[in-house]
Amino acid sequence: MKVCDFNNPTQTCQTCGYYAKRLPTYRECRPVPKKVWRPIAVGDAVEQMLTSVGITKERVEQWTRTSGKSGGCGCASRQRWLNELGFKVQWWVRRQLEKTRDFYYPP
Structure with missing residues (x-):
């Protein structure tokens, strides 16, 4: 022991x-x-929240009248953009927190 x-x-x-x-x-x-840190996919989280309250991609296409067009409503590109932006922001915040931690509590 x-x-x-x-x-x-x-x-x-x-x-x-x-x-x-x-x-x-x-x-x-x-x-x-130690817990393994994994960034959150913001675009996927937004899609999951909107789907849980009943706002689906099909409904958005009906509202914007883009159901038959090739690009659709642009949900996929917007989701991909949110994921990339979210990852960048989360990594930046993590780096700043680690710098602050190392400044106040040197290894």
Whole structure:
């Protein structure tokens, strides 16, 4: 059994991140696996939300009167554009947060 290794000023375990309300605390250390970060496809999320409330691609084509045309209503290109923009913004935000974290808490 491995006991948590607490840092005195913050009272948190350096391995598992457990916060101790008072020291000494003898607790079995259970390291938490890192979560794999995956960006959210914004275009797919918007499509799923609109479909859940009843706004489908077929309805939009009826409203815009583009049901027989080759490009349709443009939903696919708009969805692809939203996905690309969402990925770029999420990666940028993640980089900024990591830079801030590394500035305040150097590795």
